[in-house]
Amino acid sequence: MPTANLPWVESPFFEEILKSKKLTEEQHKYVTEYHNNGFVVVPGLLPEALVDRTRKDAEEKAFNPDFPISTQRDDRRIQDFWKVSEACKELACYPPLLEFLQLFYDRKPIPFQTLNFRFGSQQRAHSDTIHFSSLPARFMCGVWVALEDITEENGPVFYYPGSHRLPEYDFSHIRSEAETPSYSNYVEYEDFIEKIAAVNQFEKKRFLAKKGDLLIWSSNIIHGGTPVTREGATRWSQVTHYFFEDCYYYTPMLSNMVTRELFLRWNLENIETGEKVVQNYNGRQLHYQTNDKKLFNLLFNKPRVFKHVFNMLRGKE
Numbered sequence: 190m191p192t193a194n195l196p197w198v199e200s201p202f203f204e205e206i207l208k209s210k211k212l213t214e215e216q217h218k219y220v221t222e223y224h225n226n227g228f229v230v231v232p233g234l235l236p237e238a239l240v241d242r243t244r245k246d247a248e249e250k251a252f253n254p255d256f257p258i259s260t261q262r263d264d265r266r267i268q269d270f271w272k273v274s275e276a277c278k279e280l281a282c283y284p285p286l287l288e289f290l291q292l293f294y295d296r297k298p299i300p301f302q303t304l305n306f307r308f309g310s311q312q313r314a315h316s317d318t319i320h321f322s323s324l325p326a327r328f329m330c331g332v333w334v335a336l337e338d339i340t341e342e343n344g345p346v347f348y349y350p351g352s353h354r355l356p357e358y359d360f361s362h363i364r365s366e367a368e369t370p371s372y373s374n375y376v377e378y379e380d381f382i383e384k385i386a387a388v389n390q391f392e393k394k395r396f397l398a399k400k401g402d403l404l405i406w407s408s409n410i411i412h413g414g415t416p417v418t419r420e421g422a423t424r425w426s427q428v429t430h431y432f433f434e435d436c437y438y439y440t441p442m443l444s445n446m447v448t449r450e451l452f453l454r455w456n457l458e459n460i461e462t463g464e465k466v467v468q469n470y471n472g473r474q475l476h477y478q479t480n481d482k483k484l485f486n487l488l489f490n491k492p493r494v495f496k497h498v499f500n501m502l503r504g505k506e
């Protein structure tokens with residue numbers, strides 16, 4: 190069955206592949222929605238006790254300066270709280286959720302990053318593909334979990350159904366010159382995506398969720414966080430980002446997409462197994478050439494990456 194080297198839910202041959210699968214009525218409904226809209230809302234999958242434990246852990250530890258945490262955090266959000274919170278990790282790796290993702294992507298999901306929020310992110314519109322892309326493309330998704338009820342006031346997530354069908358925009362679509370971008374250029378990307386959403390006249394939806402509801406979004410859907418309209422209103426929530434097995438993983442935001450010099454994410458860790466993620470293209474290692482300057486940077490700036498590259502060149506990975 191042809192798939193066009195995409196997740197089958199995003200394949201142009203979706204209908205044909207769907208017919209060949211034996212799915213329950215419920216699974217059929219979810220995969221069709223995901224294919225058409227680029228997201229699904231799933232209520233009732235997560236146990237309430239796990240949701241409550243995660244929120245309690247976040248309340249007690251995540252934003253408590255007396256609790257030492259080495260990962261990135263500010264007063265709104267914390268990255269990779271799973272490293273210190275068993276509940277956060279369990280939520281990211283909850284087996285029925287992983288099975289759900291396996292159904293959509295036909296590959297084993299790799300939870301690789303968590304973000305826990307105390308307040309709404311108020312983040313501008315973007316697609317996660319600018320941060321997290323894969324080869325083959327689109328083997329990535331986000332799962333957003335409400336750890337309390339989400340109302341109009343506490344900065345719900347917004348998204349544009351159908352926008353996942355757009356090209357995966359990066360700086361090669363935005364600029365006429367071919368320089369490698371950096372995070373200081375991110376605002377150019379945000380301005381561009383805002384215009385793209387406007388010219389396409391997408392309907393804007395907000396995720397007004399009940400505690401425990403989850404939203405699964407595909408890598409390229411445009412989304413963000415709406416403004417918090419009641420000062421001080423909390424928005425306890427957790428997002429986990431997933432890649433899927435047997436791909437290369439890279440960051441277009443830091444890559445030169447004109448010359449195709451990709452910023453590969455060599456140091457990904459699988460939250461579920463604690464192991465470093467082995468990268469390959471549909472199960473095959475690619476042996477590509479590394480130019481001298483890049484190799485120099487790898488050797489002298491990133492010893493962990495060096496070890497990996499060294500092993501790779503020796504054909505051990």
Ligand SMILES: O=C(O)CCC(=O)C(=O)O
Nearest residue numbers: 310311331346413414428
């Ligand atoms: O939680 C939000 O408001 C947005 C989060 C987001 O964009 C992400 O985690 O990819």
Ligand SMILES: [Fe+2]
Nearest residue numbers: 315316317412
């Ligand atoms: Fe995002």
